[in-house]
Amino acid sequence: MxxxxxxxxxxxxxxxxxxxxxxxxxxxxxxxxxxxxxxxxxxxxxxxxxxxxxxxxxxxxxxxxxxxxxxxxxxxxxxxxxxxxxxxxxxxxxxxxxxxxxxxxxxxxxxxxxxxxxxxxxxxxxxxxxxxxxxxxxxxxxxxxxxxxxxxxxxxxxxxxxxxxxxxxxxxxxxxxxxxxxxxxxxxxxxxxxxxxxxxxxxxxxxxxxxxxxxxxxxxxxxxxxxxxxxxxxxxxxxxxxxxxxxxxxxxxxxxxxxxxxxxxxxxxxxxxxxxxxxxxxxxxxxxxxxxxxxxxxxxxxxxxxxxxVLEDHVQNTLIPIYRKRYNALVDAIKTYLYPLGIKISTGNPYEIRAKDDKDSDVRTQLAGGFFLYIDYPYDEAFPTAADVIRIGRDEFSLRIASGELFTVKGDPESLKRAHVTFNRGTRLCWAWNEEQVLVEAIQRLAKTIERAKE
Missing domain, CATH: 3.40.640.10 (Type I PLP-dependent aspartate aminotransferase-like (Major domain))
Incomplete structure (x- = not known):
């Protein structure tokens, strides 16, 4: 694997x-x-x-x-x-x-x-x-x-x-x-x-x-x-x-x-x-x-x-189209394989911006992009701990994901405490590195990891 x-x-x-x-x-x-x-x-x-x-x-x-x-x-x-x-x-x-x-x-x-x-x-x-x-x-x-x-x-x-x-x-x-x-x-x-x-x-x-x-x-x-x-x-x-x-x-x-x-x-x-x-x-x-x-x-x-x-052309006609496809593949896979397990994408309040549609008319839409999204595990005592998900994913499914506590502020002991009840109940996912089919397989492995951790 x-x-x-x-x-x-x-x-x-x-x-x-x-x-x-x-x-x-x-x-x-x-x-x-x-x-x-x-x-x-x-x-x-x-x-x-x-x-x-x-x-x-x-x-x-x-x-x-x-x-x-x-x-x-x-x-x-x-x-x-x-x-x-x-x-x-x-x-x-x-x-x-x-x-x-x-x-x-x-x-x-x-x-x-x-x-x-x-x-x-x-x-x-x-x-x-x-x-x-x-x-x-x-x-x-x-x-x-x-x-x-x-x-x-x-x-x-x-x-x-x-x-x-x-x-x-x-x-x-x-x-x-x-x-x-x-x-x-x-x-x-x-x-x-x-x-x-x-x-x-x-x-x-x-x-x-x-x-x-x-x-x-x-x-x-x-x-x-x-x-x-x-x-x-x-x-x-x-x-x-x-x-x-x-x-x-x-x-x-x-x-x-x-x-x-x-x-x-x-x-x-x-x-x-x-x-x-x-x-x-x-x-x-x-x-x-x-x-x-x-x-x-x-x-x-x-x-x-x-x-x-040339730089603007590279961004508009190479990077964004490819990243957009990868983002969509990742989001669709999360909704297909992780939403049934109670996991959701953490979005906060969507940011609305103005764009142009195919007819060059002004439309309002939500902003997406960057490199990352965050998923939240359900607040359920029966759900596996973040540590178990990381360990089983790594050892049994060759999947590397981040611990939520990685994103705490060192030097602030309260940050770690807050993490344990908030963002450590989830993880950051990146779509910039992997191709679309690999991203889908990764989410399938993450779903299997969680099912395994529940046993």
Whole structure:
């Protein structure tokens, strides 16, 4: 029995744009006017022309943007993971920053970055609700911290080691990490109401909202009869912050984007968008200040694909159609083989967006996409434990699935307690790696695993 992995969260190698990158490489490397610059240390922000092109692309993709996204709001990065580390290094401090909030269930591979930044003791999970984040829970935790500081609780106010004279012009009192659209791991999309309310909270309490916006462009209508082109994307937290009167000179949001999901993970290239002051200071982190643009060569390749339209064509005509078929195959298999066992897809409140039908008329539909969905096991004492499902699936059916507790917030003991009564009664499933027939077989094996565990 060939192993099947539903935990792995990456694209199938055949979807990596190798042929298109080969063409772009030739165009860059065989022209000295490009290769001379592509192969040297680049400007700390990335090349101005490339930043212009990324800004124009984002403006076109996010139709909710009320004005053009200019180059001073964009920095070229070495991918979302590298950018996250740089953001934490520059704008948080393990002494000064009061809390590092993470929406739970959380992207488990990001956790080490927060630990490396010294924020382990400050990390605290904030549960999702059906609209993407439990705002009442977050407010209560902030109130608790504010009371400690108002009461001058001993040991609470500790001076920062990151001094303004050393280039740390802005540190945030709080930070919050979230994947607002097509979240990893839950697949949920945060409601517009919660997005606006979260930005208001961020401004009131000096919170930096770090948004992983890496799945936004892999979106399609849940209604399979509606084309995916001309789909309206949800406004990002940064769009709301930028367009709402009262934004500070630093802003309270940063959008972390990546080409990994669109072209190939090994390129290690992405971008951040934020207020100009924020972007400038982000470009002064140690690695960037020493080595220049963190993805100088690969940014030239991606820029060629972006300007020529090759990248957009790859996303619209290769990635989304294939992912959409895999998603449908996975959902249909879950409904066929797992729904009779009491297992359901965890969706939260669906996010409604505008799209065009085949006759170019405006229609309303629900948003789907990304890489992941979450299934919930029934709250039934007779149902097998998550640990038994994982063990039997692995040992008897060569099936690898995630433990729900994998997505807890380390350093927050309450996160694990919450997991045991919520998202550990289920698991994340990925459709990006496996072909359609393999996904169907995987769900059949999962159904057999559960039947076996009941014996």
């Amino acid at each position: 060939a192993p099947i992995d539903l935990l792995i969260g990456r694209p199938t190698p055949r979807l990596q744009a190798a042929d298109k990158l080969a063409v772009a490489s030739q165009k860059v490397l065989l022209k000295p006017e490009k290769s001379d610059w592509a192969l040297t240390y680049g400007p700390d922000h990335g090349e101005d022309d490339i930043r212009d092109h990324v800004g124009a692309w984002l403006t076109q993709k996010y139709k909710s943007a009320s004005s053009p996204i200019t180059r001073d709001r964009v920095i070229i990065t070495n991918g979302a993971s590298g950018a996250l580390i740089a953001i934490l290094q520059k704008f948080t401090d393990p002494l000064y920053t009061r809390r590092m909030f993470l929406v739970e269930p959380t992207y488990f591979l990001a956790l080490q970055s927060f630990l490396d930044a010294g924020l382990g003791p400050k990390m605290q999970g904030v549960p999702e609700d059906d609209e993407g984040i439990d705002l009442e829970f977050l407010q209560a935790r902030i109130d608790e911290e504010e009371r400690k500081h108002a009461d001058n609780t001993p040991g609470v106010d500790v001076p920062s080691t990151k001094l303004e004279s050393h280039g740390y012009r802005k540190l945030y009192k709080y930070a919050l990490y979230v994947v607002p659209t097509l979240s990893n791991p839950s697949g949920k999309t945060m409601s517009l109401h919660h997005r606006k309310a979260l930005v208001e909270l961020a401004r009131k309490y000096d919170i930096l909202l770090i948004a992983d916006d890496v799945y936004d462009f892999l979106a399609w209508p849940a209604d399979d009869t509606i084309p995916h082109k001309d789909l309206e994307l949800p406004p990002r937290l940064i769009d709301i912050d930028r367009q709402t009167p009262g934004i500070s000179e630093w802003g309270n949001t940063v959008s972390n984007g990546s080409f990994s999901k669109l072209a190939a993970p090994g390129l290690r290239a992405g971008w951040c968008e934020a207020a100009p002051n924020f972007i400038y200071d982000l470009s002064t982190t140690g690695a960037t200040h020493s080595g220049g643009c963190q993805s100088q060569y690969t940014s030239y390749l991606l820029d060629d694909m972006l300007v020529s339209g």
